[in-house]
Amino acid sequence: MIIVEQLSKRYGAHVSVDNVSFRAEPGSVTGFLGPNGAGKSTTMRMMTGLTPASAGHSTILGVPYAELPNPGRHVGVLLDASAQHNGRTGREVLRLDAMTMGLPRGRVDEMLETVGLSGAEGDRRVGNYSLGMRQRLGIAHALLGDPQVLILDEPANGLDPAGIHWMRGLLRTFAERGGTVLLSSHLLHEIELIADHLVLIGRGKIVADGTKAELLSTVGTLVRSPDRNALTRCLDTAGITYQATDDGAYVVDATSEQVAGIATRDRVVVTELRNADGAGLEDMFLQLTADDAREQVSA
Numbered sequence: 001m002i003i004v005e006q007l008s009k010r011y012g013a014h015v016s017v018d019n020v021s022f023r024a025e026p027g028s029v030t031g032f033l034g035p036n037g038a039g040k041s042t043t044m045r046m047m048t049g050l051t052p053a054s055a056g057h058s059t060i061l062g063v064p065y066a067e068l069p070n071p072g073r074h075v076g077v078l079l080d081a082s083a084q085h086n087g088r089t090g091r092e093v094l095r096l097d098a099m100t101m102g103l104p105r106g107r108v109d110e111m112l113e114t115v116g117l118s119g120a121e122g123d124r125r126v127g128n129y130s131l132g133m134r135q136r137l138g139i140a141h142a143l144l145g146d147p148q149v150l151i152l153d154e155p156a157n158g159l160d161p162a163g164i165h166w167m168r169g170l171l172r173t174f175a176e177r178g179g180t181v182l183l184s185s186h187l188l189h190e191i192e193l194i195a196d197h198l199v200l201i202g203r204g205k206i207v208a209d210g211t212k213a214e215l216l217s218t219v220g221t222l223v224r225s226p227d228r229n230a231l232t233r234c235l236d237t238a239g240i241t242y243q244a245t246d247d248g249a250y251v252v253d254a255t256s257e258q259v260a261g262i263a264t265r266d267r268v269v270v271t272e273l274r275n276a277d278g279a280g281l282e283d284m285f286l287q288l289t290a291d292d293a294r295e296q297v298s299a
């Protein structure tokens with residue numbers, strides 16, 4: 001379990017993280033989403049004791065990160081995959097980590113195998129690794145101590161589609177075994193399929209927090225019927241508010257299950273019923289962070 005309570009970070013007059021609170025529960029993958037500069041890395045750095053907080057606090061497994069004995073055995077952290085020792089091989093990097101954590105050497109080979117860097121790739125210098133290979137090594141480092149919690153900042157950066165698919169499976173399995181996963185991304189489609197719980201941040205503030213299903217339901221449901229009058233009556237009777245679209249459908253403030261229920265009850269034929277946005281989380285994200293979008297400045 002990760003608990004973040006009213007964390008803030010101020011750099012001079014600039015507030016990078018503003019009173020941020022959220023939780024990441026065991027057995028689930030929590031996606032921490034936000035556009036560039038939203039404050040994701042700063043929040044994760046504060047959580048892992050690398051940047052002092054200006055206010056607020058956070059705990060991992062019930063205690064502040066700095067108070068965890070042998071933290072790598074409890075929390076796997078990947079914050080900046082490019083900041084690895086370029087002169088050492090991947091295997092050497094992990095061996096040193098394993099020694100520090102008091103782990104057997106066999107664990108290194110096991111992890112290199114898990115992240116697809118076994119054999120010759122593990123014996124190449126990290127300076128010659130691609131970004132995707134660095135990410136894999138970073139994930140191996142995070143998993144090395146068999147932790148219960150993973151905190152990963154943009155772990156999909158540099159991974160190819162097969163790599164992202166692999167990482168998705170790895171994190172899902174980790175969560176299914178009871179682990180807690182917090183991962184950040186600025187690319188929503190990467191996280192849409194992995195996370196069960198979403199925390200959205202824009203300009204340092206949390207703008208939405210909930211399960212994926214909850215957040216998607218807040219954008220409304222599009223419903224269409226060949227008998228528009230019957231549908232209007234049905235929605236009015238149920239007390240559901242709605243707006244007509246240009247092409248004769250309605251966007252209603254209810255879930256698709258609720259709309260299906262009342263349409264069935266009132267015997268209204270429905271020919272289309274789906275999340276109103278059509279593009280999933282991406283549109284919701286743009287909607288929620290619209291006030292914060294850098295692009296608006298130039299628009």
Ligand SMILES: Nc1ncnc2c1ncn2[C@@H]1O[C@H](COP(=O)(O)OP(=O)(O)OP(=O)(O)O)[C@@H](O)[C@H]1O
Binds near residue numbers: 035037041042043186
């Ligand atoms: N050491 C620092 N000194 C001054 N400002 C900083 C420092 N570190 C971060 N910031 C500022 O804090 C804000 C949040 O940055 P942060 O790196 O946390 O965002 P992010 O959400 O991780 O972005 P990205 O997706 O681009 O990595 C930015 O405006 C950034 O310029």
